[in-house]
Amino acid sequence: MSGAAFRISLGDGEQHLGEVAKIGHNINQIARKLNSGDTATMAQAERTLAAVGTAVRHIAEATNQAVATRSHR
Known part of the structure; x- marks a missing residue:
């Protein structure tokens, strides 16, 4: 996960x-x-960290998708 970057567009979220x-x-x-x-x-700890990283990526993707969907309405 080193060097990983996450883009989270908060908007309505x-x-x-x-x-x-x-x-x-x-x-x-x-x-x-x-x-x-x-x-x-x-x-x-490594397994937990990997699971947390996955969860954060999923949250970021879902948030970005929700914001993008709302901005196209």
Whole structure:
């Protein structure tokens, strides 16, 4: 995921901004837990990070599509 860029056009989807902020908060909590020496393994963290990256890409694509569809009406 290094160097990945996501384009999110918020338009009417500004409510998603709060959800993205919550995700960021959760990621910070996970990072703190991993850095504390907890028993979570790096393999688990990598799988979770990959799933989160996929979810973020899907959210970005859906938001961009919704905005594009509304702008063509």
